[in-house]
Amino acid sequence: MVLDVNKKKYKVIGTRPIRHDGYDKVTGRAQYGADLKLPGMLIGAVLRSPHAHARIKNLDTTDAEKMDGVFAVMTAKDLPRLTDAERGNSEESGSEKHLSENVMAFDKVLYKGHVVAAVAAKDQNTALEAVKKIKVEYQILKSVTNVDQAMAPGAPILLEDFSGDHLGKKVRKTNIAAHVRHNVGDVDAAFKKAELIIEKEVNMQTVHQGYIEPHNATAVWDEEDRIKVWTSTQGAFDVRDSVSKVLGLGVSRIRVTPMEIGGGFGGKIPIYLEPIAAVLSKKSRRPVKAMMNRTDVFDATGPGPGGKVKVKIGIDSKGKMLAAYADIRLEAGGYPEAFIEAAAKCVFSCYEIPSMRIDAYDVLVNKASSAPYRAPASPQVAFATETVVDEICLQKKFDPIDFRLMNVATKGTRTALGPKYRTIGLQECLEAAKNSDQWKSRLDSKPSSGKKRGRGIASGYWFNIGFKSSVNLALNSDGIVSLTEGSTDIGGTRASIAMQAAEVLGIPAENIRPTVVDTDSIGHTDVTGGSRTTYATGYAAYKAAYKLIDEIIEKAALKWDINKNDVEYSDGVIKSKTDSALTMTIQEIASDSPGGPIVSSASVDLEEAGGGFAVHIVDLEIDEETGKTDVVNYTAIQDVGKAIHPSYVEGQMQGGAAQGIGWALNEEYFMSDDGVMLNSSYLDYRMPISLDLPMINTIIVEVPSEEHPFGVRGVGEPPIVPPIPAIGNAITNALGLRLLSTPMKPSRIIEALKKEN
Amino acid sequence: MIKVFLPYKIREILDVPVEIEAEGTNLRGLIDYLENMYPGVKNQLVEDDKLRPGMSAVIDGRTTRLGLIQKLENVSEIHFLPAIAGG
Numbered sequence: 001m002v003l004d005v006n007k008k009k010y011k012v013i014g015t016r017p018i019r020h021d022g023y024d025k026v027t028g029r030a031q032y033g034a035d036l037k038l039p040g041m042l043i044g045a046v047l048r049s050p051h052a053h054a055r056i057k058n059l060d061t062t063d064a065e066k067m068d069g070v071f072a073v074m075t076a077k078d079l080p081r082l083t084d085a086e087r088g089n090s091e092e093s094g095s096e097k098h099l100s101e102n103v104m105a106f107d108k109v110l111y112k113g114h115v116v117a118a119v120a121a122k123d124q125n126t127a128l129e130a131v132k133k134i135k136v137e138y139q140i141l142k143s144v145t146n147v148d149q150a151m152a153p154g155a156p157i158l159l160e161d162f163s164g165d166h167l168g169k170k171v172r173k174t175n176i177a178a179h180v181r182h183n184v185g186d187v188d189a190a191f192k193k194a195e196l197i198i199e200k201e202v203n204m205q206t207v208h209q210g211y212i213e214p215h216n217a218t219a220v221w222d223e224e225d226r227i228k229v230w231t232s233t234q235g236a237f238d239v240r241d242s243v244s245k246v247l248g249l250g251v252s253r254i255r256v257t258p259m260e261i262g263g264g265f266g267g268k269i270p271i272y273l274e275p276i277a278a279v280l281s282k283k284s285r286r287p288v289k290a291m292m293n294r295t296d297v298f299d300a301t302g303p304g305p306g307g308k309v310k311v312k313i314g315i316d317s318k319g320k321m322l323a324a325y326a327d328i329r330l331e332a333g334g335y336p337e338a339f340i341e342a343a344a345k346c347v348f349s350c351y352e353i354p355s356m357r358i359d360a361y362d363v364l365v366n367k368a369s370s371a372p373y374r375a376p377a378s379p380q381v382a383f384a385t386e387t388v389v390d391e392i393c394l395q396k397k398f399d400p401i402d403f404r405l406m407n408v409a410t411k412g413t414r415t416a417l418g419p420k421y422r423t424i425g426l427q428e429c430l431e432a433a434k435n436s437d438q439w440k441s442r443l444d445s446k447p448s449s450g451k452k453r454g455r456g457i458a459s460g461y462w463f464n465i466g467f468k469s470s471v472n473l474a475l476n477s478d479g480i481v482s483l484t485e486g487s488t489d490i491g492g493t494r495a496s497i498a499m500q501a502a503e504v505l506g507i508p509a510e511n512i513r514p515t516v517v518d519t520d521s522i523g524h525t526d527v528t529g530g531s532r533t534t535y536a537t538g539y540a541a542y543k544a545a546y547k548l549i550d551e552i553i554e555k556a557a558l559k560w561d562i563n564k565n566d567v568e569y570s571d572g573v574i575k576s577k578t579d580s581a582l583t584m585t586i587q588e589i590a591s592d593s594p595g596g597p598i599v600s601s602a603s604v605d606l607e608e609a610g611g612g613f614a615v616h617i618v619d620l621e622i623d624e625e626t627g628k629t630d631v632v633n634y635t636a637i638q639d640v641g642k643a644i645h646p647s648y649v650e651g652q653m654q655g656g657a658a659q660g661i662g663w664a665l666n667e668e669y670f671m672s673d674d675g676v677m678l679n680s681s682y683l684d685y686r687m688p689i690s691l692d693l694p695m696i697n698t699i700i701v702e703v704p705s706e707e708h709p710f711g712v713r714g715v716g717e718p719p720i721v722p723p724i725p726a727i728g729n730a731i732t733n734a735l736g737l738r739l740l741s742t743p744m745k746p747s748r749i750i751e752a753l754k755k756e757n
Numbered sequence: 758m759i760k761v762f763l764p765y766k767i768r769e770i771l772d773v774p775v776e777i778e779a780e781g782t783n784l785r786g787l788i789d790y791l792e793n794m795y796p797g798v799k800n801q802l803v804e805d806d807k808l809r810p811g812m813s814a815v816i817d818g819r820t821t822r823l824g825l826i827q828k829l830e831n832v833s834e835i836h837f838l839p840a841i842a843g844g
Contacts, residue, residue, distance in 0.1 A: 165766070167765065167766045167769055168766030168767065168769050168770040180765070180766065180839070181765040181766070182765060183765060183775075339841075341839040341841045342841045345841060417836065417838055418762050418815070418836040418838065419815040419817075419818050419834075419836045419838075420817075420818050421818065422818050422819070463841070465841075466820075466822070467822075605822040606822065607819050607820040607821065607822055608819075608820055707819075
C-alpha cells in the first residue's frame with residue numbers, strides 16, 4: 001500500500017519494472033568476487049590470532065616461506081607504520097594507524113581472528129598448510145568483552161599508546177575511546193517539574209550483519225606500482241582511499257572494481273583483505289585472491305555493537321514529555337568507533353522534548369572492530385526509548401499511538417543535537433499505523449492453546465545521509481541510454497537510479513542500461529550506505545539527464561540549422577517550436593548526431609535527505625511452556641519521501657524488519673570467558689529464515705523530502721530500528737513482564753516467567 | 758546576527774556559553790568572528806583551511822557540504838556538530 005501525500009503524477013517513478021540486473025542474478029551469470037579467475041592467480045590465506053588479547057612476542061615465517069608452492073609471505077613489517085591522522089572517509093572515522101593495525105596486527109592482537117600474517121600459494125590447500133607453519137609466540141593478556149568489564153577500574157587496557165577524548169580532555173590508559181555529551185535546555189529543572197519519571201536500562205548483545213557472501217579481494221600489483229583490486233564492497237572509492245592510506249600510495253595508482261555484492265548492511269564498508277592481497281601480489285608478482293570463510297567473517301569483521309543504554313523520560317500530568325536523559329555505552333571492538341554520535345542523534349529523535357541531555361561512551365573491547373550495521377546504533381537506543389515510552393503508556397493508560405502523536409516530532413522540532421527538523425513524516429506514519437488493518441484488528445482472534453498473544457508498537461528513525469555521487473550518460477545510436485555510476489547495487493539501485501533518468505528523459509526504464517563501474521571510470525561516488533544511493537546517485541542521474549536533453553536539443557538545432565531556443569524536447573521526441581514539419585525521435589537523433597556522440601555527466605555533494613521514520617506493529621504468540629515466540633502478524637509503516645520502485649522499497653522494509661526480528665529474538669555473540677565467540681557459524685548463530693516469519697505487511701508513506709526533486713528520502717535503514725522495542729513491548733503485552741536484554745530468547749522468557757511466578 | 762551553537766566539549770574547553778551570536782558573509786568569516794570573541798575556537802573547528810575531519814556545520818537545519826566557503830544569507834542559526842554517516 002502506498003500513501004502519497006503529494007499526489008504528484010509520474011510516468012516512470014512509482015512503477016515496478018524488472019530490475020536491470022535481474023536476469024544475471026537469477027541465472028547465476030552475475031560475477032561475484034569468488035568467481036574471479038585471472039591467469040597465474042595465486043590463493044592468499046591469512047593466519048589469525050586464536051587469542052582475544054595478546055602481545056606478539058615473536059613471529060617466525062621461515063618454514064612457511066620454504067614450502068613448495070608458496071610464493072609470498074607477509075607480516076605487518078611489509079606495511080608502513082602510520083600516524084594518528086584522522087582518515088576523514090565519508091563513512092568511517094578513526095585514525096589511519098588504527099585502520100592499518102586492524103588489517104594486520106603489528107605488536108598486539110586485540111580480538112580473536114585478528115590477522116597476524118598472510119601467505120600466497122599455488123592453491124588453497126597449500127596456502128592453508130603454509131599458514132599453519134607460521135610460528136607465533138604470544139604473551140596472552142586478560143581480555144574484556146563487554147562495556148562493564150572494559151570500563152571497570154583496573155581493566156586491561158587495549159590501546160596502551162592511545163588517549164581517549166573525554167569531553168575534550170585527553171585521557172591516557174583508558175578503554176573509553178570517547179565520551180561525548182549533548183545538552184538542550186535545563187534538564188535537571190525540567191525533571192523536577194515532571195509528574196511521572198520512568199527510567200529503564202537495556203542490554204544489547206553484539207550481533208552480526210549476516211550477509212550471505214563472505215568478504216573477498218583479488219589484487220594485482222604491477223611493475224609500475226599500480227594496483228588493481230576486485231572486491232565485494234559497498235564503496236569502491238572508500239576502498240581506494242583506505243588501501244591508499246594503508247599502503248602509502250596515491251589514490252590514482254589504485255583502481256578498484258566493485259564486484260556484485262551478496263549483502264553488506266554496512267559491514268562491507270571497511271577494508272580487510274584488499275591491502276593484504278595487494279602486498280602478496282607485489283611480493284609474488286602474481287595476481288592474488290583471498291577469501292574469508294564464515295568463521296572468519298564472524299570473528300574478524302565488523303559486528304554491530306552491543307552495549308548498555310539507559311533512558312529516563314519525565315512527563316507532565318497531561319502526558320507531555322518535559323525532559324529526557326540517556327546514558328549510552330556501546331562496544332567499539334578493538335579500535336575506536338561505536339557510532340555513539342549516531343546513537344545520540346537517534347535516541348530521542350521521534351519526540352518533541354524541550355530539555356534533553358545525552359552522555360555517550362565509545363568503549364574498546366576485545367571483539368572485532370565494530371562496523372556500521374543498518375542504521376548504526378539506532379536500534380540499540382530505540383530499544384531503550386521505546387521501552388520507556390511503552391511503560392509510560394502502561395502506567396498512565398495512554399493509547400500508545402495517541403501518546404506518540406501527542407509528543408510527535410514534526411517540522412521545526414528541535415532535536416537533541418540542536419538543529420531543528422525540516423519536513424518529516426513521522427506524524428503521517430503514526431496516523432497510517434492507527435488506520436492500519438492490523439492495529440484495528442482484534443489481537444486474540446485466534447489464540448492457540450497454551451499460548452499467549454501480545455501486540456507491540458514502536459517508532460524508529462534514521463537520518464539518511466547525502467554526500468558525493470557521479471553519473472555519466474551516453475545516448476547510443478539505437479536510442480538506448482548507457483548510464484554508468486559508482487554505487488554498488490545492493491538493493492535494486494541500478495533500477496532506482498535508471499528510473500530517475502528515465503523519468504526526466506520521458507523514456508521507459510528499460511531504455512536506460514545502468515552499469516556499476518570501477519574507480520577509474522566514474523567520478524568519486526561515496527558508499528552505498530546511510531540510505532543515500534537512490535537519493536544522491538539518483539539526484540546525479542536526474543541532473544545528468546537534464547544535461548543530456550540540453551545536448552540533444554543542441555544537436556537537433558545543428559541538424560535542422562535553426563536556433564536551439566526554437567527546439568523543444570518531451571518524452572523522447574524532439575520538435576521545432578516554429579516548424580511543425582521538423583520532428584524526430586530520440587532514436588533518430590541518436591543514429592545521426594552531428595558533431596559527435598550525445599553524452600553528459602553530472603555530480604552532486606548533498607546534505608542529508610531529511611529524516612526517515614518508521615513505525616512497526618507486531619503481534620506475537622508465546623508458548624509459556626517452552627518460551628518460544630512466534631511472530632504471527634507484522635506491519636511496517638515508513639515515510640520514504642517518494643518510492644521510486646515500490647517493490648524494492650517494500651523489500652527493504654521487509655528485510656529490515658526481518659533482521660530486526662532476528663536481533664530481538666535470537667541473535668547474539670555467545671562469548672567464552674577468554675573472549676572467543678563460540679557460535680561462529682550459521683548453525684549456531686540463529687538468524688530468522690522465511691519459515692520463522694509471517695508475511696510482513698508494508699504501508700509506504702510518502703511525505704516528500706525538501707532536498708530532492710522527486711522527494712526521495714532513502715529507505716534501507718529505518719526499518720531495522722523499531723522491531724526490537726516493538727517485540728519487547730509485545731512480550732510485555734502478552735505476559736505482563738518486561739525483558740530488557742536481547743535476544744529475548746526462550747530461555748530468558750522461561751526465566752522471567754519463573755521469577756514472575 | 759546569527760545564533761551559533763558549539764559542541765559541548767568545545768564549550769567546556771573554552772568556557773563558551775551554550776548560545777552565542779556572531780556574523781559573517783560566509784562560514785570562514787563567521788569562524789574568524791568567533792575567534793575574536795573566544796580565542797582558540799578556530800583551532801577547534803578548522804584544520805588546513807577546512808572544517809576539521811569529523812566536524813560539520815548545520816545551517817538552519819541543513820548540513821553544508823561547502824565547508825568554509827558556504828555563504829551565509831538570511832541564516833538564523835548554525836550548529837557545529839560531529840559529522841555522522843551511516844551503514
